Amino acid sequence: MHTYTEKIQNLAKDVLKQGKAEMVIGFKQGTIPMAANPFVAKNENDADNLIWSSTCGLNLANYLPGIKKCEGKIGIIAKGCDSRNIVTHIVENKIDREKLYIIGLPCTGMVDKKQIALLFDDEITQFSEEGNTLIVKSETKEEKINKQEYLRSNCKTCTHRNPVIYDELVSDLVEEQIIEDQFADVKKIEAMSSEEKWDFFDKLTEDCIRCYACRNACPLCYCPTCFVDESGPQWVGKGQNTDDIKTFHYLRAYHCAGRCTDCGACEEACPMDIKVRNFTRKLNKDSLELFNWEAGLDISQRPPLDTYQPDDPDDFIM
Amino acid sequence: MGNLLEHVGIEKERVHFSWISSAEATKFVDVVKKITEKVRALGPNKKLKKQYN
Ligand code: SF4
């Protein structure tokens, strides 16, 4: 059991018992190893199901806008990126800070489940972790691997592992990583010619089945009707035409401009292992370079897309 | 807007942004001329053109 699991259960029980919140959003163990399902604990018994592990890679802030009936406060377990998306919800007036009881969770990174699965020819039957060591078993073999080598790519470059907003913490804060070059991957694409870039994104999206799991997993995508589902007007074709697929990805990314926290939930959810962060990371890099902005760090700051400064960069205007 | 389009492989010279008031007829003509020249130099666009067949 992860050392955080017991602490989370105890904290959640205390929160529910004392009425600090009416429910606590967290994770419970899924039906297969390495699956962690979002879960809402509404009473102390429920809280026994809460878990923590390095497979809790979805973003729990995603479930906040959906909760309509809650008289009291909503409790939520928030690792660094989840907390930044909570801040984004507050900044975008999706939810009031007073409505939340945030249990902050200093995070040490989530693992790349697809990469771990590649180590095995058969199905994984057991997953556990001891500190930095992951113990993964199947019917035929057992692997002991170093978690650091199997971190998700967004966790490798994460500089906000500690929650940025919280009412209570699961443990002491962890040391933040110092990343020399945050955007080496984006720069690599920037250095390509137009043709190479076009081909890179063609290749990237060729397996997309348009299941929209990436959109559904993203806390930023809360519109009641997404542009891809609208039929009058129909903004984008619904089939498997490659231009339609790419249009979906371009527009999804634009809607995340200045808002994306690089939490990785979109890639985590993709059944086809498409690295959709290649779209949003360019916008994140621009936000940082042009507006000195990283999303979701401070509830008192307005995002660059809803403020005007006389010195906003405008050299793209002819 | 332009930056991401360029990033995914649409040539920078193909998409232009300008700010022209309805009273600035001559500016409008100038900008359109400049854009047409630049886009003509690139040749026809082949990207994001849906093929119906
Ligand atoms: S989750 Fe993956 S396959 Fe599904 S729409 Fe997104 S990129 Fe395409």
Ligand code: SF4
């Ligand atoms: S686009 Fe992906 S990485 Fe960015 S906030 Fe949404 S789910 Fe997270």
